[in-house]
Amino acid sequence: MSDNPAPPADLAASADPGEFGIGLRYSLHPASDNFVDVILGAISATEQAGVSDGLTVQTDEVSTLVRATRAPAEQLLADYLTRTVAEATARMNGGHLVTHVLFSRGCPGEITCEIGDLAPPEVSPITLEPTGVDAVAQWSLYPLMDGGSAHGPHLAPIERAIEQARAADVRVEASNFSTRLRGDLAAVVATMTNAWAGVGTEIPHVVTHATISINSPSPKEQS
């Protein structure tokens, strides 16, 4: 046995956020004839504020892909999403805006998810300043089993994440096929981000989707 053997490459302490495929896709849907200006204005304002530092941002026909290139990935992504949605809301003058977002981790490629033996990056809970924007979101959290963790009680992390959400600064309501979150935009984004990242410490490939509605003209539900 030699002294100081080099550690095997696939046993690195933890992956960087890029290698681990930590990022999101989002799309803004202003219910307005002026939607192009709202979207481009919000994205531009967020970039000019420096909130996209540490991220790569790439807009295509359907959505914008945002990937973290450094830690703290979850905080950078949540800051970016919250700021962009708040900037778009400010440009709507009280009008209706919907955002769709999916956060993904553990699947850096396209169809296949090859992370080998990379250990998940360290995760710390994120915090966001309140925005003053009221939001209601349809939220789903999906631990996927293709990342090498095909055993164990997979509903348990979801139930734990929902319990933690109940303790946060949002109202959590069960609904068919999804969970409803209601509160300040920042609290909604923080809740879904922390749940997704928290499950990600147990299961490598985790995706979460939310449809976040602001200033809907539909009457609020009683609950």
Next chain:
Amino acid sequence: MSDNPAPPADLAASADPGEFGIGLRYSLHPASDNFVDVILGAISATEQAGVSDGLTVQTDEVSTLVRATRAPAEQLLADYLTRTVAEATARMNGGHLVTHVLFSRGCPGEITCEIGDLAPPEVSPITLEPTGVDAVAQWSLYPLMDGGSAHGPHLAPIERAIEQARAADVRVEASNFSTRLRGDLAAVVATMTNAWAGVGTEIPHVVTHATISINSPSPKEQS
């Protein structure tokens, strides 16, 4: 042993679509000041055409929940979604419209998914008439492991579904965190519905999400 024992209730041949939680949630996002008329007009026209027969339709603050109450559940749901989106598109006069949809099966409840020993309902591939509406969709397919099938190669059904999609009348393009489908609205909906239902014959709880974009002003990608 008695003659003709009654079969145990939990060994019924197959669940009805309601018991198995086969349904969808969708939301229409017209990029228009006139969005309320577009949405309500499309839903109303679809109902008046009888395309919501066999379904329960319930609109809330964020989205509309559509559940099948009889077979063929997948065909009824796909017909409904395609017709409603086509009706909304017709009301946009060439303007930009985005639809977000999630199809779910195998989780009839809210947070927990208790289908017991129900066998999945029979599934037949669906067919839809072309609509003449060009669509591009960001599509994701998620087999979930909480339904009692926690063993086996879970990426295999996904890869098979994507192979089948490639053989269908859509263009299939890999992209990060999702797959891109491009073609007639009906072909896009048929592809995602058949993939979701097909995986559902192997894994009880399967969810698929799509963000379907029509008449986007963004330049089409070369590929």
